[in-house]
Amino acid sequence: MSDPDSEAGAEWKEVEVQAASAGSRLDQWLAAELAPDLSRSRVQALIRAGLVRLGDEPVTEAKRKVAAGERFAVALPEPEAPEPVAEPIPLDILYEDGDLIVINKPAGLVVHPAPGNRTGTLVNALLHHCGDVLSSIGGAHRRGIVHRLDRETSGVMVAAKTDDAHRALAQAFADHGREGELERAYVALVWGVPKRLAGTVDAPLGRAPHDRTARAVVSEDQPDARHAVTHYRVLETYGPGLPEEKIAALLECRLETGRTHQIRVHMAHIGHPVVGDPAYGRAYRSKVRRLPPPLAEMVAAFPRQALHARLLAFRHPRTGQLMCFEAPVPEDMRELIAAFVRLNG
Numbered sequence: 001m002s003d004p005d006s007e008a009g010a011e012w013k014e015v016e017v018q019a020a021s022a023g024s025r026l027d028q029w030l031a032a033e034l035a036p037d038l039s040r041s042r043v044q045a046l047i048r049a050g051l052v053r054l055g056d057e058p059v060t061e062a063k064r065k066v067a068a069g070e071r072f073a074v075a076l077p078e079p080e081a082p083e084p085v086a087e088p089i090p091l092d093i094l095y096e097d098g099d100l101i102v103i104n105k106p107a108g109l110v111v112h113p114a115p116g117n118r119t120g121t122l123v124n125a126l127l128h129h130c131g132d133v134l135s136s137i138g139g140a141h142r143r144g145i146v147h148r149l150d151r152e153t154s155g156v157m158v159a160a161k162t163d164d165a166h167r168a169l170a171q172a173f174a175d176h177g178r179e180g181e182l183e184r185a186y187v188a189l190v191w192g193v194p195k196r197l198a199g200t201v202d203a204p205l206g207r208a209p210h211d212r213t214a215r216a217v218v219s220e221d222q223p224d225a226r227h228a229v230t231h232y233r234v235l236e237t238y239g240p241g242l243p244e245e246k247i248a249a250l251l252e253c254r255l256e257t258g259r260t261h262q263i264r265v266h267m268a269h270i271g272h273p274v275v276g277d278p279a280y281g282r283a284y285r286s287k288v289r290r291l292p293p294p295l296a297e298m299v300a301a302f303p304r305q306a307l308h309a310r311l312l313a314f315r316h317p318r319t320g321q322l323m324c325f326e327a328p329v330p331e332d333m334r335e336l337i338a339a340f341v342r343l344n345g
Contacts, residue, residue, distance in 0.1 A: 011076045019068040026052070027062035030074065037076070050207065050224050051075035060223040083140045084113045089125035094325050099165040099318050100158055101130065101144075104327040107154040107304050113141045126159055134159070135166035147173050147258060155186070155309025156327045160317075168317030173258060181322055183313035186253045186263055187235075187329055189306035189337060190272040191284045193249040198233040201266040205259045214279055215261045217269045229256035230266040238340040247290060248275060248340050252310075264305060275336070277305040295339045306333050 015033050027047060031040035038046075043062075050058035053073045066072075092104040103122075110117040113124070126134055126144050134144035137160075144159035146169045160166035172182045204225040206218035218225050231254045239247035249272070253263045264280045267273055273281035276299070288296050313324040329337070 012073050013076050014071055014073050017066045017068055017070045017072075021066060022068040023065050025062065026059065026064045026066055026072075029066050030072065034074065034076075042077075043074075046074060046077075058223060082118075084118070084121070084123050084127060084143070086128035086131075087119060087124040088128050089120065089122075091125050091129055092327075093129075094156065094327065095323070098133075099162055099316070100160050100169070101126070102156065102158045102312070102325050105149055105154060105157050105309075107152050107330065107332070110151050111148045111157075112145050122157075122159075130161060133161045135161060135163045137163050137166045137170070146170055149309055150261065150264075150305075150307075152304035153307045153309060154327070154330050154333070156312040156325050157309070158312060158314065158325075165317040169314065172314055181313060181315055183311065183324070184255045184258070184309065185311040186255070187308045187310050187333075188232075188251045188253055188263060188267060189275045189333070189340070190249055190251055190267050191247070191275060191281070191287050192272045193237050193243045193246045194232070194234060194251075194270060194272055195244075199231075201230045201232070201270055202228075203266060203269055204228055205262060205265055215259070215265050217265060226259050227257060228259045228262050228266065230254070230263055231256060232267075236341070239343045240345075247287065247343060250337060250340075263307060274305045274307050275299065276302040277307075281305070292343075295343070298336060298339050302332070302336055304332075306336060308333055 021029050027040055027044050030043045031038060046052055047060060047062045050060060052059050054070060093101060094104055095102040105122065110121045113121050123143055123145065136143060138145050146158055146160050146166060149155060149157055158169060160169055203217040204220050205215050205228045206222045206224040206226065208214040208216035232251045234249050235252055236250040237243060237246045255262065264274055264277055268280040273284055288299050291299060308329050311326050315322055
């Protein structure tokens with residue numbers, strides 16, 4: 001799941017508190033200063049998202065009283081883009097009925113329009129395939145989208161055609177299956193082998209301190225910290241020697257929560273980042289030097305993180321039937337895994 005607001009590409013505006021406004025609530029004062037561009041509810045959302053700052057620190061209490069002379073910086077959202085248009089982008093459809101559609105998303109496909117990716121997204125493809133029969137709860141730019149996969153992560157996704165289906169599926173994802181059956185399993189090729197062949201990473205995630213578009217394991221006290229739990233087990237290991245000497249491993253990761261970049265950040269946090277991850281695995285590029293030349297060249301040329309959403313199971317929002325969908329590991333990742341297997345002789 002993604003945050004409702006992001007400062008990526010945002011325009012920052014500074015506003016200074018005048019003596020006459022001293023003692024006012026932050027949200028009320030900002031809404032008055034920024035009217036009619038931003039409503040009070042929109043200002044409150046920006047505050048919750050950490051997009052209102054005093055100096056370099058985010059201010060996260062809407063009811064905070066302002067003082068004369070204080071200068072607040074606010075990340076103004078970009079103007080609303082035109083509504084997405086239908087585009088004839090091929091879809092690998094695993095299942096479809098009047099309530100929902102399940103697809104196998106290829107790596108490289110962005111889920112919904114955003115700055116820098118206004119066209120060529122899954123939403124554009126769904127609009128072409130489904131027409132007007134897509135839920136509208138998420139707004140025009142997220143028609144049908146219940147959950148997301150990163151652009152370069154492949155695998156199973158479900159989209160809603162009706163608002164009722166969207167609400168039911170969104171609730172299932174929100175409570176992570178605690179009130180019903182929801183199961184998500186990923187396959188990840190990671191550097192090294194975890195000391196425990198099965199384990200759980202329970203570590204809150206929030207915005208990274210030096211890159212506001214990235215995520216990191218953070219203190220529970222950080223204002224934007226979100227509970228995040230990933231369960232993993234080792235499926236295969238690659239390379240000669242003892243487990244601690246092996247070069248890589250294939251893991252199955254199951255999500256108990258669904259935070260942005262969760263598996264990628266959690267695996268990097270325990271010292272086993274996903275192979276090919278450009279954001280969280282850069283420090284492990286030296287591992288490539290330990291590989292034989294053909295494999296080293298293949299890893300260096302691999303254009304994405306080796307992460308695939310293999311399985312998604314949920315109850316049908318209308319019939320209540322338990323449904324389970326699997327997507328095979330795509331060819332590029334299969335070839336990379338096969339090359340690592342050859343290290344075992």
